[in-house]
Amino acid sequence: MSASSAARxxxxxxxxxxxxxxxxxxxxxxxxxRGPDRQQVVISDVQYNAPGLDTRSNRSLNGEWVNIxxxxxxxxxxxxWTLRNSEGDxxxxxxxxxxxxxxxxxxxxxxxxxxxxxxxxxxQHIWDNRSDRATLSNRRxxxxxxxxxGRFRGDDRDGRDGRDGRGHDRDGRDGRGHDRDGRGDRDGRGHDRNDRxxxxxxxxxxxx
Numbered sequence: 487m488s489a490s491s492a493a494r495x496x497x498x499x500x501x502x503x504x505x506x507x508x509x510x511x512x513x514x515x516x517x518x519x520r521g522p523d524r525q526q527v528v529i530s531d532v533q534y535n536a537p538g539l540d541t542r543s544n545r546s547l548n549g550e551w552v553n554i555x556x557x558x559x560x561x562x563x564x565x566x567w568t569l570r571n572s573e574g575d576x577x578x579x580x581x582x583x584x585x586x587x588x589x590x591x592x593x594x595x596x597x598x599x600x601x602x603x604x605x606x607x608x609x610q611h612i613w614d615n616r617s618d619r620a621t622l623s624n625r626r627x628x629x630x631x632x633x634x635x636g637r638f639r640g641d642d643r644d645g646r647d648g649r650d651g652r653g654h655d656r657d658g659r660d661g662r663g664h665d666r667d668g669r670g671d672r673d674g675r676g677h678d679r680n681d682r683x684x685x686x687x688x689x690x691x692x693x694x
Contacts (some may be wrong), residue, residue: 550611564579564590
């Protein structure tokens, strides 16, 4: 073998070895960013109708939440990911690494963030009791998962037997037996009004 051929072969081996080492040196978050987020992180449940009257108290606001679950074994860095409703109101995750096989609950109201509960710090309900869509996107802006109900229900992942993707009835009542028709004592977002009248949960009449 000539010296030049041997040199070329050694150079090729060095390049391959360097590529393997470089890939191994990438942080876990970078490797995960290249992977199929859709198969790893999902919207596993939505409580869009807070229990009781929607008084816009912090307790009522935090009774409204979305669960985000990491189904993989590796942790996923959610920094820069967003959760938004059908009208474009969004929450951006800050410093949060979601461990494998773990769930974080995204509350509407205010509170102290932990690894299992984070808060949007809003002063009014964000999820429409009658009809809405929750959309989870990664830091690149790509949609990872959605969950919908009401008039958006046709976009659910499982639309069989007249039920949405979480098994909630579609006959005008949600999975917890609460009316979603927006009539009578309910405001434009389908939220209950207390005895002091409309609490102003209709986003169409308010500025955020």
